[in-house]
Amino acid sequence: MVIRYPNGQPYHIHSDKTGPKKQVSKKSLTHKNRGMRLEDEINQSIKYYRQTNQAILHKKPTPVQIVNVDYPKRSAAKITEAYFRRASTTDYNGVYKGYYIDFEAKETRNKTSFPLKNFHQHQIDHMKECVEHGGIVFVLLYFSRLQKHYYLAAKDLFIFWDNQFKESKKKSIPLSEIEKMGVEIHIEISPRLPFLPIIDKIIQNKD
Amino acid sequence: MVIRYPNGQPYHIHSDKTGPKKQVSKKSLTHKNRGMRLEDEINQSIKYYRQTNQAILHKKPTPVQIVNVDYPKRSAAKITEAYFRRASTTDYNGVYKGYYIDFEAKETRNKTSFPLKNFHQHQIDHMKECVEHGGIVFVLLYFSRLQKHYYLAAKDLFIFWDNQFKESKKKSIPLSEIEKMGVEIHIEISPRLPFLPIIDKIIQNKD
Secondary structure: OOOOOOOOOOOOOOOOOOOOEEEHHHHOOOHHHHOOOOOHHHHHHHHHHHHHHEEEEEEEOOOEEEEEEEEOOOOEEEEEEEEEEEOOOOOEEEEEOOOOEEEEEEEOOOOOEEEEOOOHHHHHHHHHHHHHHOOOEHHHHHHHEEEEEEEEEEHHHHHHHOOOOOOOOOOOOHHHHHHHHOOOEEOOOOOOOOHHHHHHHHHHOOO | OEEEOOOEEOOOOOOOOOOOOOOOOHHHHHHHHHHOHHHHHHHHHHHHHHHOOOOOEEEEEEEEEEEEEEOOOOOOOOOEEEEOEEEEEEOEEEEEOOOOEEEEEEEEEOOEEEHHOOOHHHHHHHHHHHHHHOOOEEEEEEEOOHHHHHHEEEHHHHHHHOOOOOOOOEEEEEEOOOOOOOEOOOOOOOOOOOOOOHHHHHHHHHH
């Protein structure tokens, strides 16, 4: 098990100083190893919220088009040909305080804006439907090189999404706008991404 | 396209009576061809409810454990080894009038009771969590040889589920109990399984 600081940096147990100096491998310095992957952070967070009985949120399975399955005798069916399908909804949904919750998580390596190409029209359509039917819908945006996470309500995302086809033609959301309209989420240990307090405020305003 | 009566029986256009009598193939008499499969009936129903903007309900993708993927040049990634995983939740969820909806569909060939072995403990646990957090949770039960569909609230299913480990030890729910506690759903053309009116009554009693 890797022990980590709250900021995601692994905690190294220093060996005896008289021992040979360990060479730091190049791999451990790459971006991938700096912290958890966004998906893992979210999975850890929703698992924590389930285990502490605060919210019931799940990630949907990856949609796969199954073409061929072998049924060997005395062992489990084996899928031998399948392809990834594009999801027709968002990745996460569930229930919190009786409200339907629906969200998607995306990341960018950009430093000043979030490219809209991270979303697909049918995902936006699905989010619009869920908003219309009274769900609490949002996106979690991660700027990986800034190590900053934001909560952005779906209705705010829709403004930028719809505008790209109209007057503005802007294909991304400026970080400055996300900071104004959204809420920054600061990483913690458990849950890694504490986003329920933001939803609590939304529910307070709804009631 | 097969034209069907509202009860699911295919409508046969009778050919000229002077022509040769067509032999009815054995296949068309099997159970499989009598009507739509339960999964198709539900998919048709939730699609209809989405298209008429009444409720946003989706079936979750089949959970698959992907072991090996080939990435051929200039074509789509091909999954070459994968296995079916047991779902950790129910198959269907979504939002209706702001409420979180969660359900599972199961069928039996039994004529007098519904075997509890159609459900798994973790599915029951998931449904209990969703009920506790204010979701509207139920099962759609289909007696295929009787061609009868029932709506049963999850809280009623829990009674029978929990009792099998206690005094009663009964491993199935008698049809007579389902008829008392549940609601029969009569097949229509669109949607095939009109279950929203049942949920409307539950919402009326909630408010």
